[in-house]
Amino acid sequence: MEDLGPVARYRKIPLFAAAAMMSGFSLRAIYRWNTKYKKLFENWTPILNFHKIDDQKEWGINSISPSKFREFLNYLKQNDYKTITLKDYFVLLENKSLTRKHVVLCFDDGYADFAETAVPIMEEFGFTATAFIITDYIGKYNNWDFQIGGHKFRHMDINQIKDISERGFEIGSHTCSHPDLRLLNDSEIKDEIQISYDMLSSYGINTEFFSYPFGLYNQRIKDIAIESGYKGAVAYYVHDRHPVKADRFALERIGINSLDNLESFKIKLNSDHPMFPAMYMFGRTLSSISLLTPLLLKQKRSPNYI
Ligand SMILES: [Zn+2]
Numbered sequence: 001m002e003d004l005g006p007v008a009r010y011r012k013i014p015l016f017a018a019a020a021m022m023s024g025f026s027l028r029a030i031y032r033w034n035t036k037y038k039k040l041f042e043n044w045t046p047i048l049n050f051h052k053i054d055d056q057k058e059w060g061i062n063s064i065s066p067s068k069f070r071e072f073l074n075y076l077k078q079n080d081y082k083t084i085t086l087k088d089y090f091v092l093l094e095n096k097s098l099t100r101k102h103v104v105l106c107f108d109d110g111y112a113d114f115a116e117t118a119v120p121i122m123e124e125f126g127f128t129a130t131a132f133i134i135t136d137y138i139g140k141y142n143n144w145d146f147q148i149g150g151h152k153f154r155h156m157d158i159n160q161i162k163d164i165s166e167r168g169f170e171i172g173s174h175t176c177s178h179p180d181l182r183l184l185n186d187s188e189i190k191d192e193i194q195i196s197y198d199m200l201s202s203y204g205i206n207t208e209f210f211s212y213p214f215g216l217y218n219q220r221i222k223d224i225a226i227e228s229g230y231k232g233a234v235a236y237y238v239h240d241r242h243p244v245k246a247d248r249f250a251l252e253r254i255g256i257n258s259l260d261n262l263e264s265f266k267i268k269l270n271s272d273h274p275m276f277p278a279m280y281m282f283g284r285t286l287s288s289i290s291l292l293t294p295l296l297l298k299q300k301r302s303p304n305y306i
Pocket of ligand 1: 174178213
C-alpha cells in the first residue's frame with residue numbers, strides 16, 4: 001500500500017482529537033510521562049477499557065457505536081492481534097510469553113449492551129473479553145451514575161451474565177454499588193469488595209479479578225482487595241506515586257471512548273508510536289473528569305474516613 005507519509009496520515013485524525021492531544025501534551029505532561037509513566041509501556045501488551053457499545057445518545061464519552069467497535073475488532077483481526085482474558089494475561093506474564101500482539105479487552109460496569117451487542121460482534125471475530133459487574137445493579141438501570149438529560153442504561157441481568165460466562169467471557173467484580181472507595185472506611189471497602197465477590201460466586205460465577213470504580217484506589221484499597229482473595233485488579237490511569245509495571249493489583253488500562261477513531265485506536269494499541277505519549281497523557285486528563293461523578297452524586301464520606 002502507498003505510504004502517505006506522516007502528515008497525510010495524521011490528517012485523518014479529527015481536528016478536535018488532534019487539538020485535544022496537543023493541549024494534553026504540555027511541558028508538565030512531557031515531564032510526568034518521562035519520569036513516571038514511560039516505564040509502564042516498555043514492551044507493552046495492551047489492556048484496553050470500554051464501557052458501552054451502543055448507539056443510544058448520551059452526554060458522556062463512554063459509548064462507542066457498534067459499527068466503530070466492529071471496525072476496531074476488524075483491525076485487530078487483520079493485524080494478527082490475539083485477545084486474552086486477564087487470567088491468560090497473568091499466566092503468560094508468569095511464563096514470560098506475553099507479546100505486543102496479545103490484547104485484553106475490558107468492559108467496566110456490565111451494561112446490557114455488552115451481552116446484547118458487544119459479545120455477538122466479538123464472537124464473529126473469535127475474540128474474548130472481561131466484563132466487570134456492579135452486583136447491586138444486576139438487571140437494573142444505572143442510577144449509581146450521573147445521568148445528564150435523564151439518559152439511563154440498563155445493566156446485564158443474571159441470566160445474561162451466566163450466559164456470557166458459559167460462552168467463555170471472563171467475569172470480574174466492580175464492587176456492589178460503584179462508590180469512590182477512597183471515601184469509605186475499611187469495613188465498608190471490605191463489604192464492597194467481598195460481598196460482590198460472594199454474590200457472583202453464589203450464582204456459580206468464578207470471579208478472580210476486580211476493577212476499581214472510576215479507576216480510583218490507594219494502598220489501603222489495594223491491600224483489602226489482596227486480602228479478599230482476588231488474583232488481580234485493574235486500574236484506569238494508575239494512581240500510584242511510583243507506578244510499577246505489571247502490578248497485579250493496579251494493572252494499567254487505556255480507555256477507548258467515543259472520541260476515538262481507527263487512527264487513534266491504532267496509536268493506543270502501540271506504545272512505540274510517536275503519538276502514544278500524547279494520547280496517553282490526554283487520556284489521563286479525560287479520565288480525571290470522572291472524578292466529578294462521586295462529587296456530583298454527593299457520595300457520602302464515611303465519618304470514619306481518615
Ligand atoms: Zn465503572
